[in-house]
Amino acid sequence: MPRISRDEVARIAALARITLRDEELSGLAGQIDGILDAVAVVQEAAGADVPAMSHPLEITNVTRPDVIVPSLTPEASLSGAPASEESRFRVPQILGEEA
């Protein structure tokens, strides 16, 4: 029994606005299953006595003071953007599928 159904892949693809062909949907479901199987092995290794952690080190409260550090120039910020206009990032229409 696959962990990820074809329908679920289609749903995630739609949320991510990625168009997938039928055969890609089936193929990806199998591949994602493979990834989840690998993670499941790690999960078995960690017993109930190991608390879940979100950071590899047992540290807390790494903070910085509220002091301004110079930002990038707008030119530098936009230099890697595929398109820009009026000092802003230009992106394709949003929610085009609902317009």
Add this chain to the structure above:
Amino acid sequence: MALTYEEVVAKYEPSLGLEVHVELNTQTKMFCGCATEFGAAPNTQTCPVCLGMPGALPVVNEKAIESTIRIGLALNCAITPKSRFARKNYFYPDMPKNFQISQYDEPICTNGYLDVEVETDEGIKTFRIEIERVHMEEDTGKSLHVGGATGRIHGAEYSLLDYNRAGIPLVEIVTKVVSGTGKYAPEVAKAYVKELRDILRSLGVSDVKMEQGSLRCDANVSLAPTGSGKLGTRSETKNVNSLRSVERAVRGEMIRHAGLLDKGERVIQETRHFQEDTGATRSGRSKEQAEDYRYFPEPDLTPVAPDAEWIERLRSDLPEKPSVRRARLQDQWQVPDKEMAAMVNAGAVDLVEETVALGADPTKARGWWLGEISRLANEAEIELNAVGISPKQVARIVELISVGELTDKLARQVVASVIAGEGDPDSVIATKGIKVVSDESSLIAAIEKAIAAQPDIAEKVRSGHLPAAGALIGAVMKETKGQADAARVRELLLGLLS
């Protein structure tokens, strides 16, 4: 036929849920050192962290954590000993990294409450609003939709993104379900946001400017048949950008829901957008498929574990609560309950306090803010503190009246001119030549003229019928274009006719 509000509340019981987002006024962003100044040129306050560049690592702003804990303490919350950040994943360009750092199952503050007062038919009543959680997150960038007829998101050809706002510390304050408000739901919602705003202002953690978006409210509204004990399907209204709009949005949604339910239709659980001009809401994203944010713990940030000593220090440094302060001022100024409630409701407490601090008599200061200035603010449909006259200017006007340089009537003209942007009271008075006619000979001339014009009335006054004097005083005021002091005119008139 749409139901009237009275019909709605007779048949249905509303439940509310309010989510308030407040931008903190820290110098820098939540996870990087970029400045947070409002209104800066596009993309001048961005860096690899807030632009989501590969390899850039966020580090939490200590001041933002402190401000959030102070908000939690002021709202009577418990502070979570160890809380984490989480990634809220979504594909939308207002965040350049395809996720927003937020808190999910471990918010930093939980289970608080805020008491708010609302004037009801039975007098002033306190409603306790329970707080579910207060959590930290980062604000999103600003989109500009280009093309299409309306400039709105629908029909736009492309969008332009400014990430100056992306990463500004944002605190979300979420209530539990608020029920039992009955017909007062809109007023309770407004009073809650207002009280919250006052608390945030007193803490000094935010600019709390609704019109600039540093305080934003999303209102969840649902209706259930009265007495059913059930919870109806809710709608969530976003884009509510003033206190007045909070009240209007809740009332409007109650009427809309009732209209659907009465026709046997169902309320769709959806996001709606408040339209400031019409007071109605418009359906937002029409997706049947719910968003799926796939929250997971943020691996780039360490947990926040404030120690008890720090929390207690922050608790002991909390300022006087606005409700306590109001009680103190009410006592100092000797204001009746109803008047105090009117002042709070009009947002006049701070303004009156500042005016009094500048030397004005409390009763007079209150009279001006709640009277003429409130009337002009209502006419213009704006908040009292944005109407365009300062406590300093009001204090000066009160002073000019008390030394006899203005009458109440002339002062109203001055107030209107100051609000119209014509300058300070003194320059308005100078420019317009406004002054009390105190030159006795010209007053006496005007009085004699009035007596000559209405001899029969003068005779009545002479024979002791004092109320008749009003007609003569009126004529004198007209003659002097309202610039005479009515009390002095009366004195002189009665002297002449005695």
